[in-house]
Amino acid sequence: MMPEVTDGDSAVAPPLVQGRTRHRTRRARVLSAAVLLSLGGCGVLDHGMLGAAGPVADQTRSLFVIVCLILLFVVGPVLLLTPIFAWHYRLSNTKSAYRPQWGFNWPLEGLIWIPPIVIVLILAVFLWRGTHQLDPYKPLASAYPPVEVQVVALDWKWLFIYPDEGIASVNELAFPADRPVHLNLTSGTVMQSFFIPKLAGQIYAMAGMTTQLNLAASEPGHFTGQNTQFNGMGFQNQKFPVLAQAGDDYRAWIARARAGGKMLDMAAYKALSARSVQAEPSRYGAVAPDLFKSILALDDAGAHTAHKEAKR
Incomplete structure (x- = not known):
């Protein structure tokens, strides 16, 4: 049975208790560092275009956010499916060996080509509109002369x-x-x-x-x-x-x-x-x-x- 450890006995605590204490300390330090980093990153959006302080930068930021959301449909499946496929076809899983049967597959071809075409068309529309709205030569609407x-x-x-x-x-x-x-x-x-x-x-x-x-x-x-x-x-x-x-x-x-x-x-x-x-x-x-x-x-x-x- 493990003896009870008090404050005065900490110097002679069993190795298992000391190991657990060091583990908790390291974990607390890691969590503290993560919290500080996350708090430090709260000001990131205040810098550059993402901290827009004028109408031109505000339109640019809106266009940037829209494009990022659209591109999530490209990046998202890749980030999600890559680890899933890697885990499913891992070397130790001999029951799921990858043995492709080569042939033409309409649903698969549609999945490969249709979403990218739709994404490119949507991006083209936003690019066309944004190019004209954000033309640097275009005067800004105002009641006062520039x-x-x-x-x-x-x-x-x-x-x-x-x-x-x-x-x-x-x-x-x-x-x-x-x-x-x-x-x-x-x-x-x-x-x-x-x-x-x-x-x-x-x-x-x-x-x-x-x-x-x-x-x-x-x-x-x-x-x-x-x-x-x-x-x-x-x-x-x-x-x-x-x-x-x-x-x-x-x-x-x-x-x-x-x-x-x-x-x-x-x-x-x-x-x-x-x-x-x-x-x-x-x-x-x-x-x-x-x-x-x-x-x-x-x-x-x-x-x-x-x-x-x-x-x-």
């Missing part, structure tokens, strides 16, 4: 020009939360990809060309934008804050930019376009007329001098 912003991708920073306000900022995009934003994008260097996960999908910017993107925020907030196209050693630092502000805060932001007094002309742009990582955002209180058009008109040799010299 904020016009000209975006220039540089190494390794982003330049934002506000032509209607006559100001510019580096590595900081601000706009009023109650108005949509219309972006014209180009690159002063290699191809880059503009992406604000919580507000809109990514779109490429290329030298000598322009692309457009429309986005909006559902309410004031701070978000993160980035370049998702690798472009050299400073790629990982090419991120910028996105400020969706209340009307008064946005006007105050414009006033602070104008008070800075710096002028952004072609000479200042060429100095800015040198390859560097800018730790803090900066602003220009004035912008030369049609600077964005002048940047587009730069020849390849002038626009890519830094990259060409770096490759030599």
Whole structure:
């Protein structure tokens, strides 16, 4: 008969009791770790497209969820039947040896071909609708005119020009939360990809060309934008804050930019376009007329001098 163990006798507890105690301890640790991991994962949906904070990202998230649910009809049977078949035809189960009788089977052929065809057709319908609804060039419906912003991708920073306000900022995009934003994008260097996960999908910017993107925020907030196209050693630092502000805060932001007094002309742009990582955002209180058009008109040799010299 096993002796009773008290707190004072724990040091001399029988091996079986100690083993059970260690087992319970390990199990408690595993359960605790599982709980912590599950709690830590609760914030996953708040990041990126799944934490949509604007109408464009919200439509993208809805389309993504629908596609995932449809694809469950493909993944589900595979995940369910694979272990069932593996268990049923295991080596030790000699009564269920797999000895196929080759021949044509209409029900089996229908099961193989009809569901995939239906799934592809359903996905095609959603893709057609989503492609037109989420066209990045399509203006967003709003009672207010959009904020016009000209975006220039540089190494390794982003330049934002506000032509209607006559100001510019580096590595900081601000706009009023109650108005949509219309972006014209180009690159002063290699191809880059503009992406604000919580507000809109990514779109490429290329030298000598322009692309457009429309986005909006559902309410004031701070978000993160980035370049998702690798472009050299400073790629990982090419991120910028996105400020969706209340009307008064946005006007105050414009006033602070104008008070800075710096002028952004072609000479200042060429100095800015040198390859560097800018730790803090900066602003220009004035912008030369049609600077964005002048940047587009730069020849390849002038626009890519830094990259060409770096490759030599």
